[in-house]
Amino acid sequence: MASTPSTAHPNLSECAFLFFIWIVSNLVVRFLINICINSRAKTRNPPSPRALPIIGHLHLLRFKLPESFQNLARRYGPLMQIRIGTSTTFVIASSATVAKEILKTYDIDFASRFEFGPTEYNIYSGDGFVTCPNNTYWLFMKKLCMTKLLAGPQLDRFNHIREQEIQNLLKSLFKSSREGEACDLAMELTTLTNNLLCRMALSKRCSENAEGAKEVRKLIVEIMQLGAKLGVNEALGPLKKFDLFGNGKKLVEAMWRYDQLFEQIIREYEDEIVDGQGKDDADLMSIVLEIYKDTNAEVKLTRNQIKFFFMEIFMASIDTLTAAIQWAMAELINHPQPFKRLREEINTVVGANRLVKESDVPNLPYLQAVVKETLRLHSPVPLIHRECTKDCTINGFHVKAKSKVLINIYAIMRDPEQWKDPDEFLPERFLINSNDKLGRHRMEIKGRDFHYLPFGGGRRGCIGGTHALLVTHVTLGALTQCFDWKVKGGEKIDINVGSGFSGAMPLPLVCYPIARFDPF
Template structure:
């Protein structure tokens, strides 16, 4: 999966101007969130920031990927994908370490392995149909306006002269990881930033001063402003260090190698404690 995703990500980097087309989408969804926050504040209503941020990240990914908002009533395809991704994440989280690394890994003791395979198969079939629908629209000359990520990726998939060669499996895995990232990690990271700022008012004050000096108080911060906001960047990086989205990282060695004097054999599986590394003085 990592190789598949890396291939498509490399492609997206090559087509950076295409990705920049989605700036207005991100701006619109952030503006919707802020309007909701302001409305609740003026009416003195309680607001669940977790729910609001999860909706934000879901809608961002859905709109950029498939031109649909997950929260819309008519976005059945986007909602079904999100439902499948949540199911895959929930089943995957039930797999114990012994089932992945120990002598019992050959046996599906609790049936979670079978359930995960079935969920992935359903995702594969559902997403295959979405890709076919897109391809049919492209053949009929539809969908040229408001181009989304799926259209861009499929154009390269169909282009025999493209610099990066993509497979249907790579495309499916790429979108699967995009939706996985929108389920929790992105919204959780934003929540931690807000929590740390609230708990450190002096830092919050300094950040507001930087934004007022660089951006002013008459408009919202844009993505193009970020390079000119070094203190904001530092805050985000520090929060990601303290509250790592993925505390445990799984890696598998591709070939025999030596690390710090230790021989590591190919196919060796490792669990890296990113949480401990990031908090090591």
């Protein structure tokens, strides 16, 4: 009779091997857990509010983003993380101390910028100057701007353009005054800044051709508006991949129209160069094309880089400069005493027989104080953006490479620990003989004092600040010298910060100019 086979059992050596594997696995797991715990203990990420699925922290933000970030910073500290949508995370800096670390101590590591929103609709993606990384092209273009395009001698060459365009603005306002009509000061100032920039950049195209300036302006405004609509998609998580409302397609079409316009402009300039014309009145395009043709230049520019460079100049200058002058006029109209003091200063220094000039500005300290205080309260760019290129420790927290950083200069320049009555319009705080308790009157305007950053700071600070101040001082002085102002529909202007990332006024500045001094 056959025997029944017995059940197999593991031998002693197999049991010992399995036991050894179990011991080693436990040790490895414990080792990895300890590494993670120690790493977390050493790596302190910036604090962050509790996020919701899909939308992140979008529910905590309001239309006035700088103010929303300021309110959150009071609870979570001067360096925090905010997630918008499923994948876009920003590190928000909200104090002068943190700004100094970013813009001075670690300036080289934060010298790059990132692009907002989807980039697939930008036909010049990768060719930018304002948003490009800290690379050879950016260094070359910054040097070109600082030594040729926006250097003192070149700005001096444009002095007559500024005088003419400010006079054109005043003549338009005098016409409204004679007819007793209200004017949209925002539109008048936009025309001023648009014509100024067109003539500086493209004088051959715009000096005698108002339609050319309007065409450029129209395309730039259309592109900016479509870009702003697309920017909302950044907050919609997965939906940002889809062009739901067709704005992406419209943006591409508008940019191609701009491309065709500027290709035509470049060819006209090149034809003039061949004919030997236009060498005595070099505008910005002439200078850039000279570099473009130079075979010995450090960087060989492309036509796309030139086209996008001018687009960026228009985008960065027209609306921001207009907003700065608007805010100054709104504050002066709402505050009769500073308005009266400014006019008295101009009358004393300039007299009653001529219009204020750029050469008068150094002798008008209260005018300078009004402009500084306006830029403190209403910086045209209240959030400046940077990208971290390597891991850093900021304010004791770990900031990873590739982090998108926003510096909330709106909050910094309204910090109650640094400014007395931070939300009040007090130009006196910037006068040399003022009581320092009113504020930090000795502050420089170009980012060397990190409590006051109207033009940003560090190596990516605004390169057009000098030109902006020239125009703002003289225009504001002329509007104060020549007119009294009455607000349409009320005694004061409703001052509210605009929505989103912008520092623009949310409502049109409509008022009656009442002629007081006519220099013509």
